[in-house]
Amino acid sequence: MLTPSIERLVSELARLPGIGPRSAQRLAFHMMKAPPERARGLAEAMIDMTERLRPCSVCFSFAEAELCPICADPRRDASLLCAVEEPSAILPIERTHEYRGRYHVLGGALSPIDGVDPEDLRIAELVARLDDDGVTELVIATNPTMSGEATALYLADLVRGRVRVTRLASGLPVGADLEHADELTLGRALLGRRDL
């Protein structure tokens, strides 16, 4: 059987997303055979990250200083603001290299069933930024779920008339076949069609 220290590591690893008991065991056995510096390096990296990280004071994404790298970058276009549910949504948008504005992390989406009301999201902070930063366009990039759409609608109604409000389009994956698109996505793509 496993010793108490292995068992402790396995049960900690198994709490990570995507890691089941078997994978946890495999990782633990891997660490067992690796040189001790590897384990220390991994542990230190994890502690270092969790101790250094804090929310950016402007956009509430993750930062290691007062400001996150994006808010601290003077080359970013301050007139363009993109609202997302979680910091994890920023990375895929950044990878597109299509967006040069800044972000605002709402910290979730409306869901009265789960007790999440507008006051529980960083919406007041968002509205304050619109004036302070001279924002002209708010891009709402909440998830295309019922909750994400309701949050988008609430935000849009709240700031309408003050700035231009846009929503990420829903549509077809690039390079895919129409034949294999699901009806919902294809229907949205039709509704969102544009002139050529």
Next chain:
Amino acid sequence: MPPAPDWVARRLAVADVRCWDRAELDLPAGLVLIVGPNGAGKTSLVEALVLGCVGVSPRTAREAEIVRRGAEALHVTLDLDGPPGAHRREIGFAPGRGRRLRLDGDPVRTLASWRARAVLVFLPDELRAVKGPPAARRRALDRVLEAAAPGFAEDLSGYQHALAQRNALLRRVRAGLASEASLPAWEAPMAELGARVARARREGVAALAGPFASWLADLGGGRGGALRLETSPQGLPEIAGDALEEALAEMLAERRPREIQAAQTLSGPHRDDLWIGAGDADLRREGSQGEQRTAALALLLAARDHLRARAARPILLLDDVLSELDPVRRRLLLEAVRDGGQTLVTSADPGAADALAAPPDAVVRVEDGRLHA
């Protein structure tokens, strides 16, 4: 487009379903009569066939009770022909471990991507579709629309989700936990999806009404059979299809104060009902047991015609309906379903098909947990 091929169950293999240890059954298209004494397991075969198509039982929501006592898991294999071609569908269920689905041997994760809306079922309690509460009639109608129109199921579940969120918010507002400022954000999807649901139901009922009247007459239920959608709110039928969304949105906005007091959404497509009648008589409330049964069967046959025209002709499963019908209606029903589609009829009466002009395409005898083809 050429008509879609009918749904036809070719082969059903069950293991550890209710009283069945193991059973295998080859099925022809056309009329199949399953006869055997009460408690022999006829209904369980029907249930297994439904499980193999849609993944849930028509008899119970507690799947654990379908597993044969003493067995660990049930397993159903169904070879099904239909519009997507011929496929082998498998479903396993073990209490505590959940459902396992396979299509042609490959695991499928979600029920939604596995389900084949290939069956129309009449169990003895299908009478609920006529005399039950509005929710039962709505459910029966929606099942047909789900099979007939792609997207209806998504629209309906989206509407119900938005409704649940709005109701939760109404409760929170009444309790002083939240402001009403975000109510419109839930009313917009309710109006959009609700309008689509209302439109689909309206069109569906209009399409079902004619076939319902003629089936009701054919089955001896008399002339003047009629179906009408009783919409919620009541004025909705006069509103043109493209103005429905706006009308629903306005209604929701207008009723906010009252609905905050009630802490729920008082009207909308979630309160629709189906009026089922003959002449002026409301069969839902005034019909005799026999009239209601005839109406339920006529509704089912109308649904079959509708699906045949809109999607593909479904398999009809009629469990234990013959015993309640007099010999004339019994023959009328059996002749009515002999139109080339696949129909499975269970009966405790070994002579159930004697009056037919031509014998059924297959007779399966069920006795002591064994099958005799």
